[in-house]
Amino acid sequence: MATTKKTDSGKPAPKHSAARKPAAKKTAARKTAAKKPTTARKAAAPEAKAVKKTSAARSKAKAERTAPAKVPGRKERRGVVVSDAMDKTIVVRIDVAQKHERYGKVVRRSSKLHAHDERNTAGVGDLVRVVETRPLSATKRWRLLEVLEKAK
Template sequence: MEKIGVVSSDKMTNTVVVRVDRVVKHPVYRKYVRKRKKFMAHDETGARIGDKVRIVETRPLSARKRWRVVEIIQKAEL
């Protein structure tokens, strides 16, 4: 499984926090609602805050890390 998200934190060594946004339809009210979730991902590509990245699921790397950054899709504009 893979997800695309935006790096929201890069303050850890070899780890980034990736925020993944998705839109779901509410089952009762039929309104589209934006859901967000944060994933801790192993990063050896040097992603920075604001970069759009692709992450894939992998074996557990630590207590909270189960994702790995595969590529940086788009660099953040400074």
């Protein structure tokens, strides 16, 4: 039969009171263990830095890069440029003709979208092809693929 120690008052003594360590020592031990030397990472990094291109050369190289013509899963639209007042941005009007479900009349609807024109090639009245892309600004989510027909 297990017997428990009794204190002077007759109540059983707490079991783990003397076995506990101060909390300050544990946190100090954790802090020192968490810090590791980062010299191995620094040594692995390449020491020679690449020469930066000038802004003119960089923009020219960016303009020469061609995006893939057809990317699966991206929407493609044809439309007419209605504005080219902004730098590297055009506003394209997409016209859609649909037959009304109940009455059969052809209803024409249009929507405008902002498209990125890296080389500023499109002008007002041009027929263009645009493709969906990642958000480039607050309103631009399309990119100019090609100018199909120049305005007269």
